[in-house]
Amino acid sequence: MKKDDCFYLGKIVKKYSFKGELLAKLDTDEPDLYDQLEAIFVDLRGNLVPFFVESSQLHKSDLLRLKFEDVDTEADADALIKTDLYLPLDLLPKLEGDKFYxxxxxxxxxxxxxxxxxxxxxxxxxxxxxxxxxxxxxxxxxxxxxxxxxxxxxxxxxxxxxxxxxxxxxxxxxxx
Known part of the structure; x- marks a missing residue:
């Protein structure tokens, strides 16, 4: 998957627990649209790598608490802090009228x-x-x-x- 085929969803800002959970700051006015994701692309050194979401939920309105499959330790989570998150363009909600992306x-x-x-x-x-x-x-x-x-x-x-x-x-x- 190339960045041109995706949109920027947000950034992982910090760890949430010692079990590999992360908090992501979403770049959206409607964060609740993204709390049931199955997978997310993480920008690792310029490459979009798919991560499967074990669980996710909104945390304090604009943060998304994420638990990725195979990210089970603090060290695994540390490696993902400050990485950007992307989703395929076809997951963007359609805008109508004078609103646009x-x-x-x-x-x-x-x-x-x-x-x-x-x-x-x-x-x-x-x-x-x-x-x-x-x-x-x-x-x-x-x-x-x-x-x-x-x-x-x-x-x-x-x-x-x-x-x-x-x-x-x-x-x-x-x-x-």
């Missing part, structure tokens, strides 16, 4: 109500406080905040996102 909109066209056609989404920058659409317009990078107030409509069939940005925002990138 970041990976889903790469390649979509952005159209602004005031400006018109802006360009194509090449990536999402979520390393800042406000996630940004990274848009290519004929070799010029334009960044538009992924703000609910700016996003008017997501059209999956046409692969377009309609936005309404503040007057002049897009022009800032085009003036040189």
């Amino acid at each position: 970041f990976h889903e909109v790469i390649g979509f066209k952005i159209k602004d109500q005031n400006f018109g056609a802006v360009g194509t989404i090449t990536g999402i920058n979520d390393s800042t406080a406000q996630a940004l659409f990274e848009i290519d317009r004929d070799g010029i990078e334009i960044l538009i905040p992924m703000n609910d107030e700016f996003i008017v409509k997501v059209d999956r069939e046409q692969q377009t996102i309609e936005v309404k940005t503040p007057e002049g925002l897009i022009d800032l990138y085009l003036e040189s």
